[in-house]
Amino acid sequence: MAITQTTKEKVKLTAQKLFRERGYAAVGMRELAKEVGIEAPSIYNHYKSKDDLLREICFDMAQQFFAAFDKTVVTEEKFQRKLKAVIKAHIGVIASNPEASEVFFNEWMFLGQPHLGKFKKMRFEYEMKFRDIIDKGVKKGDFKKMNSKLIAFAIFSALNATYDLYRSNENLSQEEIAEDISDLLLKGLKS
Amino acid sequence: MAITQTTKEKVKLTAQKLFRERGYAAVGMRELAKEVGIEAPSIYNHYKSKDDLLREICFDMAQQFFAAFDKTVVTEEKFQRKLKAVIKAHIGVIASNPEASEVFFNEWMFLGQPHLGKFKKMRFEYEMKFRDIIDKGVKKGDFKKMNSKLIAFAIFSALNATYDLYRSNENLSQEEIAEDISDLLLKGLKS
DNA sequence: TTTTCAAACTAACAAGTGTTAGTTTTTAGC
DNA sequence: GCTAAAAACTAACACTTGTTAGTTTGAAAA
Known part of the structure; x- marks a missing residue:
């Protein structure tokens, strides 16, 4: 169990959850960011693109x-x-x-x-x-x-x-x- | 085999094809319409909404x-x-x-x-x-x-x-x- | 031939898309 | 405490989204 969680990890875990629940195409970056607790452009400090995120998963x-x-x-x-x-x-x-x-x-x-x-x-x-x-x-x-x-x-x-x-x-x-x-x-x- | 095909049937068949190939959320009404050979708003003469189309399928x-x-x-x-x-x-x-x-x-x-x-x-x-x-x-x-x-x-x-x-x-x-x-x-x- | 109605059209709206640029805040190393 | 880098932010762009309004076309019914 990770006691602390980096933002990058949180983004990935949240993306997994949302992509599963609603499908990749139906999930927006702003929505993903909101669930993580940051603004959408901040995601790009950790992943090159939405596709990059899916690729990693x-x-x-x-x-x-x-x-x-x-x-x-x-x-x-x-x-x-x-x-x-x-x-x-x-x-x-x-x-x-x-x-x-x-x-x-x-x-x-x-x-x-x-x-x-x-x-x-x-x-x-x-x-x-x-x-x-x-x-x-x-x-x-x-x-x-x-x-x-x-x-x-x-x-x-x-x-x-x-x-x-x-x-x-x-x-x-x-x-x-x-x-x-x-x-x-x-x-x-x-x- | 239907010799002639109504527009409504064509819309449904094309939607099935596109929804399968790329997923419901990733297919736009304009793209669907283009494949059928009409303009997007014309679809609404046959189906109430995009959801209505999926519902019928x-x-x-x-x-x-x-x-x-x-x-x-x-x-x-x-x-x-x-x-x-x-x-x-x-x-x-x-x-x-x-x-x-x-x-x-x-x-x-x-x-x-x-x-x-x-x-x-x-x-x-x-x-x-x-x-x-x-x-x-x-x-x-x-x-x-x-x-x-x-x-x-x-x-x-x-x-x-x-x-x-x-x-x-x-x-x-x-x-x-x-x-x-x-x-x-x-x-x-x-x- | 005129009337009617379905089915096509164009134009447009309001909202949402992924993403970039530029700036500020936070964190870490010395 | 100062510096440098990482990571957050705001603003915005160019484009796409589903859908509606209003108009024109085409064919069938009278």
């Missing part, structure tokens, strides 16, 4: 997803275990910051170039890491034969919506969410 | 989802069959209009009151129809015991993202999508 999250994936080393040979581990890591990142995650998933389209292009590329690479596990699992016989692209899509869709579960708190723990959802999906992959 | 889709669900009468007693049938109906509605579906799922938050309230209520009711099938299936023993709310959430997340599959066409048929995804999910529910 989105790319910070992207980095977290990659880091969580790469940190997940599974020595076990079973692909069910491997997939479950990265699913949990993915859900864990979302759980650690549902607000920024929602912005990441829903507002990236407002990024200007060249960031937008880089973002799409990174997201594709990340998705391919998952697809790779599924494909290898199918090849080895751990998973049934299937349209891996379609299945990976369905899995991501279920995982990426989990930010919604932390909004109006229903006393669902991250562990419970990760366990139930990965169980549902992994069972469906059984060969 | 969203509530038309809502009606289609309800209609498809209610039309799905399954005489079979197995809840797997019942659930599979409504899943397919749901995916079918999305497939029949992926563009409007995407607006429906992602832009409803820009609805003004009282439409926003009504929309939320309808969506909740619709989701409860699905939850109801799952709960009854669990009670009867067709599905394993589980957190039905969480599972319903995951199922909806997977289904509602399918509009994305029709965007950059990958030669995926609606039947293939519905079959693969419902298989994945139903297997995970097995008792």
Whole structure:
């Protein structure tokens, strides 16, 4: 817990909150500034532009997803275990910051170039890491034969919506969410 | 296929396209009008306001989802069959209009009151129809015991993202999508 | 041919947009 | 306490926003 908060941090946190609540395009700089407790032009002492702010939010999250994936080393040979581990890591990142995650998933389209292009590329690479596990699992016989692209899509869709579960708190723990959802999906992959 | 298209229809279709591509808040009335081939104020001969336009798009889709669900009468007693049938109906509605579906799922938050309230209520009711099938299936023993709310959430997340599959066409048929995804999910529910 | 009405138009308003310039205040280092 | 830099401020620009008022056009009904 940060005892003190720099203005820059406050701007970023407030932007995350407002962008999530109302969408990037619908939030004005004056409104953002007011919520922070400063005047709009003061924001430009910390961020080059509105787009720059969105860029930082989105790319910070992207980095977290990659880091969580790469940190997940599974020595076990079973692909069910491997997939479950990265699913949990993915859900864990979302759980650690549902607000920024929602912005990441829903507002990236407002990024200007060249960031937008880089973002799409990174997201594709990340998705391919998952697809790779599924494909290898199918090849080895751990998973049934299937349209891996379609299945990976369905899995991501279920995982990426989990930010919604932390909004109006229903006393669902991250562990419970990760366990139930990965169980549902992994069972469906059984060969 | 409509051979001729009224201006009102053209406005609605163009709005669906633009709202999907760039988001409701980022699309201006002048831009929408230009794409239709008229001037901005002419739109007001057909729609009361920008919000009115979004309202029509969203509530038309809502009606289609309800209609498809209610039309799905399954005489079979197995809840797997019942659930599979409504899943397919749901995916079918999305497939029949992926563009409007995407607006429906992602832009409803820009609805003004009282439409926003009504929309939320309808969506909740619709989701409860699905939850109801799952709960009854669990009670009867067709599905394993589980957190039905969480599972319903995951199922909806997977289904509602399918509009994305029709965007950059990958030669995926609606039947293939519905079959693969419902298989994945139903297997995970097995008792 | 005249009347009527819907649907297009032009002009404009009031408010809001992101952002820059220039200035003052606050903070930190010596 | 003095200096330098960071971070706040006010004022403003050029442009866009949704929408209204008032007018003209085009086609159908009489």
